Amino acid sequence: MKTNDVILQTTTKVVFFIIFIFSIHIFFAGHYTPGGGFVGGLLTTGALILLLLAFDLKTVQKALPFDFMKVVAVGLLLAILTASWPLFVDLPFFTHAFDDFNLPLFGETSLHTAMLFDLGVYLVVVGAAMTMIQTIGGDT
Numbered sequence: 001m002k003t004n005d006v007i008l009q010t011t012t013k014v015v016f017f018i019i020f021i022f023s024i025h026i027f028f029a030g031h032y033t034p035g036g037g038f039v040g041g042l043l044t045t046g047a048l049i050l051l052l053l054a055f056d057l058k059t060v061q062k063a064l065p066f067d068f069m070k071v072v073a074v075g076l077l078l079a080i081l082t083a084s085w086p087l088f089v090d091l092p093f094f095t096h097a098f099d100d101f102n103l104p105l106f107g108e109t110s111l112h113t114a115m116l117f118d119l120g121v122y123l124v125v126v127g128a129a130m131t132m133i134q135t136i137g138g139d140t
Contacts, residue, residue: 005054012054019047030118031110037118041125048130057137068127068134075123082117 023043030036051060086095098112 009054012050016047016051019043019050023047027118027122028115031112031114037121038125040118041122041129044122044126045129045133048126049133052133052137057134061134066130068130071123071127072131073127075120075125075127077120079117079120079124082113082120085113 020043023040026035026043027037027040030040048060048064051063083094087093096112096114096117098110098114100108100110103109
């Protein structure tokens, strides 16, 4: 029996983007306030789970054709390289660089290499969680 989930699917399309935009905000706010790659990744995963609940697994995989195991690999590589790069220039492990830049549209902005590490964590969290969920949900 096929159910008619028009209201759920329509609402999900709007709420998904609200949650996703908020996860990006939490990701960028993580340097000075609570948040960062882990919490942003969890929020993104929550938004993707909402898509999976409203639509079926095949529809979401068709819309987001990512191999989430490769997302985990890229995230791990990015996090490890960012953390270990200072060892190659005679600095302690996990030493991060930062500087202030005047960027168009953003104005005076402080950029950190810690953001690259957070991006790696973000990708690992999203990739690992979605791999687990798709593996469990894909069983027939």
